Amino acid sequence: MLAQAQEVSVRFGSFTAVRAVNMTVGPGEVVGLLGANGAGKTTLIRVLLGLLRPSAGRARLFGSRPSLETRRSVGYVPQTLGLYSDLTVRENWSFAASAFGRAGTRVPADLRPWEDDLVGGLSLGVARRVAFAVALSHEPKLFVLDEPTSGVGPLGAARLWQEIRQAAEQGAGVLVTTHNMEEAEQCDRLYVMVAGRVEAEGAVAEVIGDRTVLEVRCADWMRAYQALDDHGFAVQAHGSVLRVPVPPGERDTVTGLLERAGMDVTVRVRPAGLEEAFMAILGDGRAAHDPHGAQAGGSAHA
Numbered sequence: 001m002l003a004q005a006q007e008v009s010v011r012f013g014s015f016t017a018v019r020a021v022n023m024t025v026g027p028g029e030v031v032g033l034l035g036a037n038g039a040g041k042t043t044l045i046r047v048l049l050g051l052l053r054p055s056a057g058r059a060r061l062f063g064s065r066p067s068l069e070t071r072r073s074v075g076y077v078p079q080t081l082g083l084y085s086d087l088t089v090r091e092n093w094s095f096a097a098s099a100f101g102r103a104g105t106r107v108p109a110d111l112r113p114w115e116d117d118l119v120g121g122l123s124l125g126v127a128r129r130v131a132f133a134v135a136l137s138h139e140p141k142l143f144v145l146d147e148p149t150s151g152v153g154p155l156g157a158a159r160l161w162q163e164i165r166q167a168a169e170q171g172a173g174v175l176v177t178t179h180n181m182e183e184a185e186q187c188d189r190l191y192v193m194v195a196g197r198v199e200a201e202g203a204v205a206e207v208i209g210d211r212t213v214l215e216v217r218c219a220d221w222m223r224a225y226q227a228l229d230d231h232g233f234a235v236q237a238h239g240s241v242l243r244v245p246v247p248p249g250e251r252d253t254v255t256g257l258l259e260r261a262g263m264d265v266t267v268r269v270r271p272a273g274l275e276e277a278f279m280a281i282l283g284d285g286r287a288a289h290d291p292h293g294a295q296a297g298g299s300a301h302a
């Protein structure tokens, strides 16, 4: 394993940010840490990189305790990118290259148009590409990315994902934190974190499991939406098709409610998408561990 968390917990005073997390990243795989804001993703990464000592459990990088030495084989792009905004692209590149014993190498060809620009003046998309290039410049065995495409448009995000895939194809393990479902869907494996715990893991299909939603079709879909919303269902409109994240057993309830309001509806049970599964996992996780604070997505209807 390239990186491993074994029963890692992190407490900040009385607050527990990470709870008994087990996780691995192997060569050639893209692993996603999926979680809402504050779920503990960045904290777990800091432990894996040896920047933070866990309160319990242990982290391993390339089989050893994380250290300055093991970190040399890691390319890390934090949320803040880790670049010097008052230096040019070339100066940032040269600085990192000398730190990794690769002085004299040139800025990659596709970034040369910005070579003399200050990083602080670049668009976020280009700045992220520079951060990726710098982090990959020493051919790390492990590439760690904290929300790699946050604030970047679809084209820029696709380009960054191409680089992530290339790094994995060349044998690096990649660990990506995200709360973006499209990004999560591109990972080989996911760990879904809720309030510091891993509540689900596996390939996207495994995380979704046998979760389903109700798909509601109705000529007057706006009225159907309103009726479901009024009854507390977390209904979502996909065009004129409505999706309601409740178990198949609720089908008669949903159908009856709309029919009694005079609507002619078709209600089918459909496999959930990743976002719908994520909302359900979030709700289940909160209900299991924080029954008083639980209220997410799924079955809030009255």
Ligand SMILES: Nc1ncnc2c1ncn2[C@@H]1O[C@H](COP(=O)(O)OP(=O)(O)OP(=O)(O)O)[C@@H](O)[C@H]1O
Residues within 6 Å of the ligand: 012, 015, 017, 035, 036, 037, 038, 039, 040, 041, 042, 043, 044, 179
């Ligand atoms: N040094 C710290 N001291 C106290 N609390 C902290 C510290 N670092 C993080 N936390 C808290 O731990 C929790 C987890 O934070 P973390 O940054 O790991 O979440 P995250 O999943 O990465 O969220 P985001 O997607 O917003 O980056 C948050 O409630 C945060 O406020």
